[in-house]
Amino acid sequence: xxxxxxxxxxxxxxxxxxxxxxxxxxxxxxxxxxxxxxxxxxxxxxxxxxxxxxxxxxxxxxxxxxxxxxxxxxxxxxxxxxxxxxxxxxxxxxxxxxxxxxxxxxxxxxxxxxxxxxxxxxxxxxxxxxxxxxxxxxxxxxxxxxxxxxxxxxxxxxxxxxxxxxxxxxxxxxxxxxxxxxxxxxxxxxxxxxxxxxxxxxxxxxxxxxxxxxxxxxxxxxxxxxxxxxxxxxxxxxxxxxxxxxxxxxxxxxxxxxxxxxxxxxxxxxxxxxxxxxxxxxxxxxxxxxxxxxxxxxxxxxxxxxxxxxxxxxxxxxxxxxxxxxxxxxxxxxxxx
Amino acid sequence: xxxxxxxxxxxxxxxxxxxxxxxxxxxxxxxxxxxxxxxxxxxxxxxxxxxxxxxxxxxxxxxxxxxxxxxxxxxxxxxxxxxxxxxxxxxxxxxxxxxxxxxxxxxxxxxxxxxxxxxxxxxxxxxxxxxxxxxxxxxxxxxxxxxxxxxxxxxxxxxxxxxxxxxxxxxxxxxxxxxxxxxxxxxxxxxxxxxxxxxxxxxxxxxxxxxxxxxxxxxxxxxxxxxxxxxxxxxxxxxxxxxxxxxxxxxxxxxxxxxxxxxxxxxxxxxxxxxxxxxxxxxxxxxxxxxxxxxxxxxxxxxxxxxxxxxxxxxxxxxxxxxxxxxxxxxxxxxxxxxxxxxxxxxxxxxxxxxxxxxxxxxxxxxxxxxxxxxxxxxxxxxxxxxxxxxxxxxxxxxxxxxxxxxxxxxxxxxxxxxxxxxxxxxxxxxx
Numbered sequence: 001x002x003x004x005x006x007x008x009x010x011x012x013x014x015x016x017x018x019x020x021x022x023x024x025x026x027x028x029x030x031x032x033x034x035x036x037x038x039x040x041x042x043x044x045x046x047x048x049x050x051x052x053x054x055x056x057x058x059x060x061x062x063x064x065x066x067x068x069x070x071x072x073x074x075x076x077x078x079x080x081x082x083x084x085x086x087x088x089x090x091x092x093x094x095x096x097x098x099x100x101x102x103x104x105x106x107x108x109x110x111x112x113x114x115x116x117x118x119x120x121x122x123x124x125x126x127x128x129x130x131x132x133x134x135x136x137x138x139x140x141x142x143x144x145x146x147x148x149x150x151x152x153x154x155x156x157x158x159x160x161x162x163x164x165x166x167x168x169x170x171x172x173x174x175x176x177x178x179x180x181x182x183x184x185x186x187x188x189x190x191x192x193x194x195x196x197x198x199x200x201x202x203x204x205x206x207x208x209x210x211x212x213x214x215x216x217x218x219x220x221x222x223x224x225x226x227x228x229x230x231x232x233x234x235x236x237x238x239x240x241x242x243x244x245x246x247x248x249x250x251x252x253x254x255x256x257x258x259x260x261x262x263x264x265x266x267x268x269x270x271x272x273x274x275x276x277x278x279x280x281x282x283x284x285x286x287x288x289x290x291x292x293x294x295x296x297x298x299x300x301x302x303x304x305x306x307x308x309x310x311x312x313x314x315x316x317x318x319x320x321x322x323x324x325x326x327x328x329x330x331x332x333x334x335x336x337x
Numbered sequence: 338x339x340x341x342x343x344x345x346x347x348x349x350x351x352x353x354x355x356x357x358x359x360x361x362x363x364x365x366x367x368x369x370x371x372x373x374x375x376x377x378x379x380x381x382x383x384x385x386x387x388x389x390x391x392x393x394x395x396x397x398x399x400x401x402x403x404x405x406x407x408x409x410x411x412x413x414x415x416x417x418x419x420x421x422x423x424x425x426x427x428x429x430x431x432x433x434x435x436x437x438x439x440x441x442x443x444x445x446x447x448x449x450x451x452x453x454x455x456x457x458x459x460x461x462x463x464x465x466x467x468x469x470x471x472x473x474x475x476x477x478x479x480x481x482x483x484x485x486x487x488x489x490x491x492x493x494x495x496x497x498x499x500x501x502x503x504x505x506x507x508x509x510x511x512x513x514x515x516x517x518x519x520x521x522x523x524x525x526x527x528x529x530x531x532x533x534x535x536x537x538x539x540x541x542x543x544x545x546x547x548x549x550x551x552x553x554x555x556x557x558x559x560x561x562x563x564x565x566x567x568x569x570x571x572x573x574x575x576x577x578x579x580x581x582x583x584x585x586x587x588x589x590x591x592x593x594x595x596x597x598x599x600x601x602x603x604x605x606x607x608x609x610x611x612x613x614x615x616x617x618x619x620x621x622x623x624x625x626x627x628x629x630x631x632x633x634x635x636x637x638x639x640x641x642x643x644x645x646x647x648x649x650x651x652x653x654x655x656x657x658x659x660x661x662x663x664x665x666x667x668x669x670x671x672x673x674x675x676x677x678x679x680x681x682x683x684x685x686x687x688x689x690x691x692x693x694x695x696x697x698x699x700x701x702x703x704x705x706x707x708x709x710x711x712x713x714x715x716x717x718x719x720x721x722x723x724x725x726x727x728x729x730x731x732x733x734x735x736x737x738x739x740x741x742x743x744x745x746x747x748x749x750x751x752x753x754x755x756x757x758x759x760x761x762x763x764x765x766x767x768x769x
Contacts, residue, residue: 042523043523100756103756111523113759115391121748123676123745123747123748124745124749124752126748127741127743127747130738130741131738131742131745244674258527310538310542311535311538311539313531317528320527320528321517328520
């Protein structure tokens with residue numbers, strides 16, 4: 001009995017909790033991609049670098065706060081700096097919309113031209129981020145590191161395995177729930193949110209009923225920028241900040257958005273968790289877990305790891321391909337233009 | 338026509354200027370990479386310019402070409418083959434068997450159990466493969482890990498790898514194209530982006546194949562080594578008659594030989610692409626690109642043509658990838674970065690003029706030149722700008738960050754060309 005409990009705790013500690021946090025971060029990122037896709041109708045390749053930009057500003061403000069001795073008690077100071085990061089990101093994203101995308105919108109260019117323009121924006125943003133903060137790893141988490149320590153958990157339950165919950169993981173989940181709830185309330189109940197959904201469903205009908213497209217586009221960019229910054233800061237707190245990693249996050253984020261059904265916010269969240277849990281469960285080494293569950297003589301010799309952790313991109317990609325082949329609209333019916 | 342000649346003339350003048358002001362050795366090094374970049378841009382242009390396929394997996398095809406260079410030119414490691422060759426062969430057989438079994442099950446089982454049965458076959462096959470494959474790779478990686486630890490190659494002259502690289506990339510492209518080409522344009526982009534990351538991940542982690550991140554260095558060369566030249570009689574007398582210092586001249590001689598080889602390949606591919614573009618096949622491709630539905634209604638098999646052009650373009654990129662590794666003399670999977678190997682090539686194609694082969698060549702030359710020269714220029718700019726600042730962390734940071742300016746420069750070039758001159762420097766010829 002204790003062995004089964006130990007195995008469950010082990011699984012929760014190394015697979016479930018990290019997967020939950022990572023899934024929430026991917027979901028927030030995928031929500032931004034899916035909103036842009038639903039309203040502006042292109043895949044935004046600059047989204048990863050938008051996340052990096054927002055996180056960078058947040059880190060800089062965090063360092064400034066820390067140098068002035070401002071802190072947020074047990075919580076990371078980065079949370080205080082987050083609003084500044086969001087504001088800066090909204091600013092730069094709106095500048096790019098005015099200077100780059102607006103032209104193609106009035107020209108009614110095909111989506112692929114938008115995608116190319118977003119590649120250009122990606123280069124510029126990537127350059128700005130590397131220019132300001134450099135290409136190296138930055139850690140900026142402070143405050144209390146753990147909500148539950150593995151040692152405390154062991155003492156408390158008497159099990160030999162501990163379950164640790166890091167502050168960054170707890171925060172990620174709580175903030176993701178709040179943000180998603182607020183976003184859905186906005187999309188379902190507010191006038192602008194309803195207008196956005198109408199515009200996404202049928203652009204011409206929405207225009208006929210007097211919806212102002214410029215406003216819709218602006219609100220979409222604001223939401224996407226805020227979501228990207230929050231996702232980026234939470235990811236950075238949980239792991240660490242490195243511009244190149246953020247660029248690479250593009251793949252699981254796209255996978256999450258498409259798997260869930262691109263253009264569909266519920267799908268983006270579901271997709272985020274599907275991708276995150278697949279990555280974590282497939283790359284986890286089950287040796288210790290199985291050792292608890294099976295009789296001693298059966299204990300596995302190898303690591304019992306389905307794929308090495310270096311292949312986690314492959315996991316999200318394979319799922320993406322499977323979904324595209326079996327159900328191209330995604331789990332929740334998204335758009336297929 | 339005059340304008341195009343002037344553009345190419347200006348490009349070579351810029352290279353000559355580098356030769357006079359910096360050094361001829363540097364200028365030729367830039368020229369060599371310009372030639373390779375031009376070939377890559379041609380490959381992308383075949384996909385994007387002819388057929389409108391948005392492939393952002395160029396890095397993966399380049400790396401496959403580089404892998405070919407290792408597998409063709411390195412001598413085979415006999416001990417590793419003895420120890421693990423059978424195991425690798427067996428796991429390859431198991432892989433083929435699994436695929437065959439999965440296809441068989443998919444054909445034979447009908448109804449709602451089909452997907453489950455296929456999945457089960459694949460899972461059983463996977464564990465079967467792993468049970469043979471893992472021990473085999475372990476022994477291979479354990480044979481003299483400091484020097485080899487991999488199977489080695491075929492020990493052939495490295496120049497053959499250029500063809501093999503093209504074949505590797507073409508085969509990979511066929512597989513990807515089969516899966517992703519029926520999809521929407523931006524899905525193809527995402528799929529190719531994913532595949533290229535996976536190719537790099539495999540090359541980095543499968544040490545038995547090409548030593549992974551431990552790199553393979555000291556690849557054989559298609560041109561003589563500088564040190565051998567400096568000791569040979571005819572070379573010294575040649576340097577003497579030209580009145581050049583033998584050591585600098587040897588490096589110039591080697592780079593010139595490379596440039597000659599690359600130029601031959603570039604011209605061959607350029608000639609073939611031009612022929613293809615002007616043939617009925619080229620007109621059909623453009624018809625498909627410009628109006629897919631109309632072309633389909635005329636009885637053109639759009640998906641097949643797309644697959645064909647996707648494989649051809651990727652093969653060209655693979656050739657360039659093998660050439661790049663040949664030039665470097667080493668295979669370093671850790672250095673493949675999508676910004677440099679995928680998106681930079683795209684900037685070349687867009688700036689040069691998509692749909693025009695000469696444009697892509699010019700774009701390859703120009704953008705590579707700017708990319709290389711932007712680094713010293715960025716440093717110089719930062720030194721000038723921060724000249725008035727006193728020494729301190731800010732100045733040091735600015736000086737450090739200078740080289741990153743070139744990403745911003747590339748992005749701005751792409752955005753500006755896309756906005757104000759979307760047809761590029763040498764636009765596609767339309768109409769007759």
